[in-house]
Amino acid sequence: DVKVTQSSRYLVKRTGEKVFLECVQDMDHENMFWYRQDPGLGLRLIYFSYDVKMKEKGDIPEGYSVSREKKERFSLILESASTNQTSMYLCASSQYTPDRVSNYGYTFGSGTRLTVV
């Protein structure tokens, strides 16, 4: 069964802490994405990556950075956590070629609900 695994389901961190959210996929996908989801706002793209060591800013990259040292792993880093970064964080992966992407588009991890206090 294909899978995207996020390291933590729930996380509570203090303001100012450096926070790492890890995401691993076992489908050999090129593309990986980090989203945050807040009530009424839908999914907002933070960063994405089309290949190892490659990253692109999404719609809301401020306060975040990412790392993709291996194809299967995409990490989201909150450099100095703030209360307005309290949210549900979702990692997703997809395959680039149309014939594979049509099978399911993106596959999501189960999400990390981060609370910054």
Added chain:
Amino acid sequence: GQNIDQPTEMTATEGAIVQINCTYQTSGFNGLFWYQQHAGEAPTFLSYNVLDGLEEKGRFSSFLSRSKGYSYLLLKELQMKDSASYLCAPMDSNYQLIWGAGTKLIIKP
């Protein structure tokens, strides 16, 4: 710009039929996906349309009209477990999904 428009919330009765509409504007188009998301969980894939017309999959069907920038998701024989948010997501020319805020569907007995 890129834009997705779908109703914020809909209510339907168990056993009935409901249609969730979506209009979109994207830079290029590589098909349109519908996802289901239960509260507190990740979105899961429901359907994919790339050509005009209706795709049927059990109780769920999805329709696409590319010329009108329009899609709908049709849910038949509604069950309580269908209470969820439904996300319309067209794929742009870069193979990125563009997300709207979704439609929260409430099923009443």
